[in-house]
Amino acid sequence: MTDTQWPRFYVFKQDSPDFPHLNCGSVHASDGEMALLNARDVFVRRPDCVSLWVAPASRVAEVTVEGLAALESPATSGQEQDYEVFTKSASKGQHARVGKVVANSPADALRKASEAFNSDSWVWMVVPSAVIVASPEDEGPAWFEAAHDRPFRHQSFYRTERLIREIKAGQHDPPGDD
Amino acid sequence: MKADLKPDLASYLLAMADDEMILAHRNSEWTGHAPILEEDIAFTNLAVDEMGHAGLWYRLHADLADEDPETYPDRLVFFREAPFFRNIQMVELLRGDWAFSMLRQYLFDVAESVWLPDLASSSYQPLAETASKIAREEMYHLRHTQAWIRRLGRGTPESHRRLSQALDEIWPYALQLFVPQPAEEELAAEGLVPLKSAARETWLAKVEADFKASDLALPDGGEPPTTDRRAHSEHLVGLLTEMQSVARAYPGVSW
Numbered sequence: 001m002t003d004t005q006w007p008r009f010y011v012f013k014q015d016s017p018d019f020p021h022l023n024c025g026s027v028h029a030s031d032g033e034m035a036l037l038n039a040r041d042v043f044v045r046r047p048d049c050v051s052l053w054v055a056p057a058s059r060v061a062e063v064t065v066e067g068l069a070a071l072e073s074p075a076t077s078g079q080e081q082d083y084e085v086f087t088k089s090a091s092k093g094q095h096a097r098v099g100k101v102v103a104n105s106p107a108d109a110l111r112k113a114s115e116a117f118n119s120d121s122w123v124w125m126v127v128p129s130a131v132i133v134a135s136p137e138d139e140g141p142a143w144f145e146a147a148h149d150r151p152f153r154h155q156s157f158y159r160t161e162r163l164i165r166e167i168k169a170g171q172h173d174p175p176g177d178d
Numbered sequence: 179m180k181a182d183l184k185p186d187l188a189s190y191l192l193a194m195a196d197d198e199m200i201l202a203h204r205n206s207e208w209t210g211h212a213p214i215l216e217e218d219i220a221f222t223n224l225a226v227d228e229m230g231h232a233g234l235w236y237r238l239h240a241d242l243a244d245e246d247p248e249t250y251p252d253r254l255v256f257f258r259e260a261p262f263f264r265n266i267q268m269v270e271l272l273r274g275d276w277a278f279s280m281l282r283q284y285l286f287d288v289a290e291s292v293w294l295p296d297l298a299s300s301s302y303q304p305l306a307e308t309a310s311k312i313a314r315e316e317m318y319h320l321r322h323t324q325a326w327i328r329r330l331g332r333g334t335p336e337s338h339r340r341l342s343q344a345l346d347e348i349w350p351y352a353l354q355l356f357v358p359q360p361a362e363e364e365l366a367a368e369g370l371v372p373l374k375s376a377a378r379e380t381w382l383a384k385v386e387a388d389f390k391a392s393d394l395a396l397p398d399g400g401e402p403p404t405t406d407r408r409a410h411s412e413h414l415v416g417l418l419t420e421m422q423s424v425a426r427a428y429p430g431v432s433w
Binding site: 006027028029030033034037038040041042045139143145158159160163167172174175 | 216217219220318321325431432433
């Protein structure tokens with residue numbers, strides 16, 4: 001049987017320039033560009049956002065404090081590249097970006113991340129910088145501004161639910177109804 | 179604005195509002211039925227945006243028609259009969275398959291991307307302000323539909339076949355977008371609206387560039403099925419019956 005499910009992408013959202021990118025969830029998409037578009041629709045319809053990143057889930061590596069010792073030993077060779085590092089310091093909450101490391105494998109990146117950013121984190125996540133697809137910096141308005149001036153209304157703003165109950169109770173008979 | 183142009187500008191805005199409203203309703207039929215959850219959300223958002231834009235145009239229309247901008251839009255949408263709608267026929271066609279709906283929305287988005295910047299510099303300030311607000315959202319719509327057209331065009335033999343078939347069906351209808359509206363030249367001469375005939379060339383060039391990236395050929399020529407916005411296909415009546423049913427069943431209640 002063919003797997004018709006599209007690959008999953010992690011989504012990282014930055015709410016303001018003073019805050020780090022936070023992992024807010026994931027979307028399915030055929031590729032990075034579509035993932036970014038989907039992420040915008042799923043996660044940035046209403047709230048503030050200045051930058052959005054997506055990365056294929058298959059390229060995201062993660063380790064907890066308990067798992068550090070079991071990390072495979074670093075490869076002796078391998079192309080060095082930048083990894084974005086995210087950590088989490090509470091069981092609830094989101095992975096927040098803390099910085100970058102240069103490493104030659106995901107395991108190497110996790111080890112270096114755990115050494116460089118160890119204050120109170122208990123889980124580290126690394127993503128090769130090169131696989132991240134980011135919202136274009138020069139197109140901020142098109143991506144996010146529209147969401148700012150759109151009013152957000154809670155369900156309770158509308159009378160619909162009460163009205164439906166009244167209609168069902170026969171309080172608003174339609175014209176022509178006996 | 180010259181007072182005698184007011185009714186013409188009002189009609190022009192009603193036509194734009196009706197295009198967005200009917201397209202939005204057709205696209206909303208995908209809610210719960212899109213090929214994947216994320217796209218269900220995205221396409222529904224897009225339909226809601228278009229409905230919001232229709233609301234803005236209806237309000238401007240109401241202002242010019244000396245009607246109440248709060249209540250008149252609902253009357254126009256829910257209590258008008260088909261012959262009084264001024265939308266082009268393309269937007270009332272049945273939703274078809276995913277390629278059909280996506281291509282229709284794409285062709286509409288490109289057209290809007292062409293004339294919204296011009297409308298944003300209209301000499302009628304309320305129109306200029308509304309257009310510039312809408313233009314920001316439309317940039318994003320276009321990016322979304324463009325991405326889909328490229329993927330359907332270059333995806334699988336089936337997606338390409340479906341997209342080509344949709345193009346054959348939609349193309350003549352899309353050309354109605356550029357049929358001049360009554361008194362358009364007078365309105366344009368006052369700097370109120372751009373000329374649709376000029377927009378057509380820019381639209382064609384943009385569409386052709388995207389089609390190249392999607393392995394699609396630009397159809398040769400073609401004529402719209404009608405040049406009269408009062409004429410509709412048989413599909414509009416069915417759409418209105420559904421769209422208006424609740425408002426008409428319980429007139430006077432406030433939702």
